[in-house]
Amino acid sequence: MDWIKNLNQVIDYIENNLTGEIVNDEIVKLAGCSIYNFQRMFSYIADKPLSEYIRSRKLTLAAFDIINSRERIIDIALKYGYESQDSFARAFKHFHGVLPSTARNQTVQLKSCPKISFQITVKGANDMNYQIEQWPAFKIAGIRKHISTADAFQIIPQIWDTAWKDGTMSKLLELFQKADYRPAGFIGMAIGGQWGNSEEMDYCIGVTNYVDHPSCNYVPVPEGMEELDLPQATWVIFNADGELPDAVQKIYKQFYTEWLPNSGYQLEDLPAIETFMQDNRQEVWIAVKQK
Structure with a gap:
């Protein structure tokens, strides 16, 4: 492959x-x-x-x-x-x-990290529920924080915790009630690649406030927040229902090790999107393009 x-x-x-x-x-x-x-x-x-x-x-x-x-x-x-x-x-x-x-x-015991080699292993034990959609351009309103990539796993939960405490999530909930668009729910998005660099990145918490479709009305950005534009693209959308963070991390691992190598697609240079809804319902949106 x-x-x-x-x-x-x-x-x-x-x-x-x-x-x-x-x-x-x-x-x-x-x-x-x-x-x-x-x-x-x-x-x-x-x-x-x-x-x-x-x-x-x-x-x-x-x-x-x-x-x-x-x-x-x-x-x-x-x-x-x-x-x-x-x-x-x-x-x-x-x-x-x-x-x-x-x-x-002295004669001492030392560690060794061998050179990695990637290969495809056909597992098939775990099903993945997904759909591929051509989605129009859309906007996300919310906050974003500039963080160190190396510290992301520690800092991102703190960003969510602060957002619940400082009123950010209340504003986003009000926005969500006016703009119930897909990607749905509260959005978490790590912005990297062409949006940043390898050492640092931005992390965004927000809500979709506009989709470029005739039936969609634009909802203004709340005061103190900013707006991010994402272009029209092909997205593979995975169901990631279950307890966090394991349910979402499991999807990423399966995507990179099982789905992507066998799909005929390659990654598009856009941020992955995680959507969080009620009752431990989540989706992971990853932009792809045909080889």
Whole structure:
């Protein structure tokens, strides 16, 4: 499959540049999707962030260099992109449990992160309820926060918690009562790829306030909020009913490991949308395009 081939080409590129510069634009070209979408996909398939995988591979190879060569530790640190011997020593100890000097001078147990290889595994044990729709352009009114990508899983629940406490959700509920449009319910949306960059992203909480259709009336944005425009696109929409966050995370993992490789589609460079309704009903909207 082309998708699997693309993923393995990215891994080969990373492997060949662990002692050099890993350029996001090259990953984008090889993967055929934005750097944000690739990072998101990688984390669900590999069960670890891309940045952690790269760091682990570098520290694995660095340990071999320390044991098998007489290179100075500072030179090995610089070789794998660390600015100082101290920062390298801290990272090395965090990963391996011992300092580089200890690994060189004593017989100790070290960790190893092997090179990842992607392949298709046909499972078929879990059904996925989805539909593919050509959806017109639409607008989302709400708030958005600029956050570190690495801290997203910790910060996003805090953003929701604050929104319930500071009156934001009350305003959105009033808006929702005036604009009951799809994507329905309260929307959570991580804005990355062409909308941001690999280190930082925006997270939006909002409600659909307009769909570009003759039957739809525009509902103005509440004071203190902003409006985001999304273009006409093809969306695959998954039912993700169940307890949060497991129900939604399960959909993403199945999408990247099972649905997408077998679908004949590839990712469109648009943010994924999560919709939250009553009684643990959720949908995940992911923009795709035919290969």
